[in-house]
Structures are given as structure tokens and as C-alpha cells.
Amino acid sequence: xxxxxxxxxxxxxxxxxxxxxxxxxxxxxxxxxxxxxxxxxxxxxxxxxxxxxxxxxxxxxxxxxxxxxxxxxxxxxxxxxxxxxxxxxxx
Amino acid sequence: xxxxxxxxxxxxxxxxxxxxxxxxxxxxxxxxxxxxxxxxxxxxxxxxxxxxxxxxxxxxxxxxxxxxxxxxxxxxxxxxxxxxxxxxxxxxxxxxxxxxxxxx
Numbered sequence: 245x246x247x248x249x250x251x252x253x254x255x256x257x258x259x260x261x262x263x264x265x266x267x268x269x270x271x272x273x274x275x276x277x278x279x280x281x282x283x284x285x286x287x288x289x290x291x292x293x294x295x296x297x298x299x300x301x302x303x304x305x306x307x308x309x310x311x312x313x314x315x316x317x318x319x320x321x322x323x324x325x326x327x328x329x330x331x332x333x334x335x
Numbered sequence: 336x337x338x339x340x341x342x343x344x345x346x347x348x349x350x351x352x353x354x355x356x357x358x359x360x361x362x363x364x365x366x367x368x369x370x371x372x373x374x375x376x377x378x379x380x381x382x383x384x385x386x387x388x389x390x391x392x393x394x395x396x397x398x399x400x401x402x403x404x405x406x407x408x409x410x411x412x413x414x415x416x417x418x419x420x421x422x423x424x425x426x427x428x429x430x431x432x433x434x435x436x437x438x439x
Contacts, residue, residue: 248375248437254347255430261346262426265353269422273362273415282342287352289345305345316345 257301264290264298268321286315293322336360350374351433353425357418364414369421373433383432385409385421392417394424396432398439 250258268290272278282288289302306316337360344353351373358366368386372379381401385394392414395403409417409424425432 250349250430250433254349258347258351258429259426261344262353262422262429265344265355266419266422266426269355269357270419273359273364273419276359276361279338279340279357282340284341287343287345301348302345305348 257298260292260295260298261290261302264292264321268319271321281317281319283315283317286317289316289318291318291320293320337365350379352379362415364418367414367418367421369418369425371425371429371432373436375437380436382436383425383429385418385425387414387417392421394421396435399436404439 268278289305291302292298302318306318337358340355340357340359342355344355346353351371354368354370354372356366356368357364366387368384370384370386371382373382374380380399381397383394383396384403385392387393391408391411393406393408395406398404410420412420
């Protein structure tokens, strides 16, 4: 993997994750309690409801990115609020 | 009640992240920062930042030290809309902004 020359898979996943961020913000501004899924510290990985490839990629990010004591929180985007509360996982 | 949400998003397996700060009261956004940081040579390098400093929404292009090279004022809309548009712009153009950082 070359951080200077991005491969098509990295480009694809990055773009999708940014789109997920946009989707989360839109949903959370409509229903502000969704912000409760965001931790006060650490990092967030979003999970889409409808893209298995991205789900697998983002799950793989968790052990790779978890360095030191960084907490990684998985946040599902595009699911009902009750299910969001039940799916929060602290790694 | 005014609330500040701060979080960073992992966006790829290179280690790039997006830092987000949203100051809001309910659905109203009072201020925000969205900053893309590229993992280059084992260091996170701020690449581009959208924020509401100085009282208006704008986009800052950054150098290797995270300093503003130049900025562009974005649309004069309420900050909730400006925030969504900032993320949309980042989603569309992140690769170009990242490449531009490498060229500086």
C-alpha cells in the first residue's frame, strides 16, 4: 500500500466512508439523540446498513487503527434509533 | 443547552481520518470544524479544513504544518446546511486535496 499513490480500493472505501459521515450528520441533525452514539473520546468507525464490502473493510480497520489506548466505537448509520443504542460496541 | 460533539472518523486503512467538531443546540448548528488528515510518513497531516471561525463558513487549504495557505468562503447559508455541504465537498474532492498536499 502506497500512501502517496492511492489504489482504487482505498479511494472507493474513503469516498464511501465520507459519504457515510454525511449521512450520519444529516440523520443526527434531524434526530439529535443520534449524537449520543458518538463517544466523548476515541475514534469512530461507521457501519452502513447496505454495503457488505464496506462493512468488512471497516471492521478490519478496528484492530489496525487501535493503537495504544485508543477506543474505537462502531456506529451504525441508517438504522432505527433503538437499534443504534443496542449496537454500540466499544473495542 | 449548547453541546459540543467531537469525534474522529477512520476513513481508510492508510490511517487517514476526519476530525469533526460540532457545536449545536438541538438541531441548530452554532459552529463546526471538519478537517481531513492524511497519514503521510507515519504522521497525520492536516490537509483541508472547513470551519466557521471568523463568523462565516469557509474552506482552508493547509500546508504541511497545518497552516492556512489560502481560504475560500463558502455559501452564505445557515451553518447546518454549510456543514452538510462541507462534507459533500470533501466526499467529492478529498483525493484531489490530498494529492495537492503531497505536491506542496
